[in-house]
Amino acid sequence: MTDAGSARETERHTGAAPMGARASGTEVPGPKKPNFVRDLLAPAAGFGVTFGSMFRPTVTEQYPFEKVPTQPRYHGRHQLNRHPDGLEKCIGCELCAWVCPADAIFVEGADNEEGAQFSPGERYGRVYQINYLRCIFCALCIEACPTRALTMTNEYELAGPTRAGLIYEKDQLLAPLEDSMLPAPHPMVPGTTDHDYYNGEVTSVAPEQVEWVRENRPEEPALENFKDVTAAAPQTGAADSEEQA
Ligand code: SF4
Numbered sequence: 001m002t003d004a005g006s007a008r009e010t011e012r013h014t015g016a017a018p019m020g021a022r023a024s025g026t027e028v029p030g031p032k033k034p035n036f037v038r039d040l041l042a043p044a045a046g047f048g049v050t051f052g053s054m055f056r057p058t059v060t061e062q063y064p065f066e067k068v069p070t071q072p073r074y075h076g077r078h079q080l081n082r083h084p085d086g087l088e089k090c091i092g093c094e095l096c097a098w099v100c101p102a103d104a105i106f107v108e109g110a111d112n113e114e115g116a117q118f119s120p121g122e123r124y125g126r127v128y129q130i131n132y133l134r135c136i137f138c139a140l141c142i143e144a145c146p147t148r149a150l151t152m153t154n155e156y157e158l159a160g161p162t163r164a165g166l167i168y169e170k171d172q173l174l175a176p177l178e179d180s181m182l183p184a185p186h187p188m189v190p191g192t193t194d195h196d197y198y199n200g201e202v203t204s205v206a207p208e209q210v211e212w213v214r215e216n217r218p219e220e221p222a223l224e225n226f227k228d229v230t231a232a233a234p235q236t237g238a239a240d241s242e243e244q245a
């Protein structure tokens with residue numbers, strides 16, 4: 001131990017300044033003198049922070065009874081998006097799975113076939129799983145996705161009683177079906193290519209798609225939203241301009 005350290009140690013144990021300190025003229029504070037008022041108020045002073053906080057606005061969050069909204073770009077549960085006609089955006093390319101640093105994604109692609117078209121183009125994601133026991137919500141998979149099929153929602157309540165339950169399947173990750181969409185499988189909008197879909201040129205369900213679903217999946221509940229749509233209905237702006245002419 002150094003001389004200074006030794007001197008401090010002596011003072012701590014004995015309450016007296018070491019000889020060396022006095023000899024060198026160092027001022028050593030003595031014990032505090034009793035002060036009646038100060039000693040009387042000491043317990044109240046200890047509650048100063050408590051009393052001060054009692055009159056400040058409450059910052060405690062009453063979760064889970066009241067949920068505080070997240071920041072808009074919060075990285076929450078993933079979502080597999082759909083095109084406006086209901087076809088899936090995922091093409092089963094597996095880029096998201098390869099880029100994932102936690103090996104949390106499993107994708108198995110398959111070919112779209114006539115009568116079983118799930119996405120525009122040749123391939124779709126037949127199996128899609130995300131393991132939320134592994135995911136670190138880094139969003140690298142979102143960056144890698146070439147079709148913007150994969151995005152993240154603000155949902156953060158990802159807990160469960162079983163490990164298996166935290167491996168989300170494709171049906172849990174697919175975006176909710178809007179009233180204006182027909183769920184896959186069904187053919188692409190007639191006359192379009194996958195590029196038209198990626199360029200945002202397909203904006204709604206075509207009557208031919210409705211007819212196809214009526215014939216092949218008559219039990220499809222979403223058909224309720226297309227009761228008045230028939231393949232004979234006018235579908236393009238060209239038809240409108242003919243009427244005007
Ligand atoms: S957010 Fe990150 S860790 Fe989670 S699945 Fe995507 S790439 Fe993997």
Ligand code: SF4
Nearest residue numbers: 090091093094096145
């Ligand atoms: S989510 Fe995107 S990156 Fe992942 S398989 Fe589908 S298209 Fe490919």
